[in-house]
Amino acid sequence: MADEVGEPVGLTMGFQAGGLIGLYLGFSLATISVLTDAENVQRTISLMCIPPFLFSLLLGPFLSRRRKPVxxxxxxxxxxxxxxxxxxxxxxxxxxxxxxxxxxxxxxxxxxxxxxxxxxxxxxxxxxxxxxxxxxxxxxxxxxxxxxxxxxxxxxxxxxxxxxxxxxxxxxxxxNPIASHEYNAYQNKLNRMLLILLPIVSFLAWLEMRN
Structure with missing residues (x-):
């Protein structure tokens, strides 16, 4: 039986989810930065700090519309x-x-x-x-x-x-509880998105930093 629709998760959780995605990306880019130019500390710190903040602002409002299972x-x-x-x-x-x-x-x-x-x-x-x-x-x-x-x-x-x-x-x-169908679907969708986007962005960043 499908889960009923609950209330939205809210902006706070949306910003947190967006920031978490940005943190994954920032960590990947910072790792590439260290491998290509370990002495460029300022660039590494920027890559760690900017993506979480940026993704939180960009994705937060959209992710906040996700609805909790009842x-x-x-x-x-x-x-x-x-x-x-x-x-x-x-x-x-x-x-x-x-x-x-x-x-x-x-x-x-x-x-x-x-x-x-x-x-x-x-x-x-x-x-x-x-x-x-x-x-x-x-x-x-x-x-x-x-x-x-x-x-x-x-x-x-x-x-x-x-x-x-x-x-x-x-x-x-x-x-522990049984994970709801909606929660599992959301997690699988998010994992697929990260698996597709992170390697692509990381590879492009690596090419750029080599130059």
């Missing part, structure tokens, strides 16, 4: 607390209000003081299809307050999530 415009913290509210165990125990938080980009679900670990993990994995979810489980050794918690969560995640989407940290297990 899944990226939802508020994941509110969605997670609503979806997992049925697992609340009361004050002093596991509750969505105290055990689910967000840093603005990722969800953090503290699995301590929770009885129905399997139920919460299963429900949270649905949310992890659109938002990065970090299960806080501790180190899982004999010194931990819940030494078996890490293995219980890890078993479910490994059974239901592909290896490329999951990762293990010192005190957490992280599940």
């Amino acid at each position: 899944i990226l415009t939802k508020e994941p913290l509110i969605e997670a607390r609503e979806k997992l509210s049925k697992y609340n165990e009361g004050q002093g125990k596991w509750r969505t209000l105290s055990h689910i938080s967000s840093d603005g980009m990722n969800l953090r679900i503290d699995m301590h003081n929770l009885t129905n670990v399997e139920g919460v993990v299963d429900a949270a994995l649905d949310i992890a299809e659109t938002t990065t979810v970090k299960f806080i489980v501790g180190r899982g050794n004999h010194k931990s307050s819940s030494p078996e918690l890490r293995n219980r969560v890890l078993k479910i995640v490994e059974d239901k999530v592909g290896v490329l989407r999951r990762s293990r940290k010192a005190k957490s297990i992280e599940v």
Whole structure:
């Protein structure tokens, strides 16, 4: 099913994307400059600094019109607390209000003081299809307050999530979202453009700098 159309990414992200493309180009040109004339430091610095600024101004307004997939415009913290509210165990125990938080980009679900670990993990994995979810489980050794918690969560995640989407940290297990079709198409298009343009521009710059 195709992704619905979300809101524009905005000028700030557009300028950042344009600057990043310019940075790639500037780095390539600066490398060529060093190889052709290492003593011309001023030219090398100019090639590093000017393209990011120039591409940011030129491409920023166009890239800002790109639209976010709808899944990226939802508020994941509110969605997670609503979806997992049925697992609340009361004050002093596991509750969505105290055990689910967000840093603005990722969800953090503290699995301590929770009885129905399997139920919460299963429900949270649905949310992890659109938002990065970090299960806080501790180190899982004999010194931990819940030494078996890490293995219980890890078993479910490994059974239901592909290896490329999951990762293990010192005190957490992280599940990354499935990239949307629109995002993948945009990345592929941008990569193709860079692969075509950068070698051509670099070759022309090399010919010019040789003279």
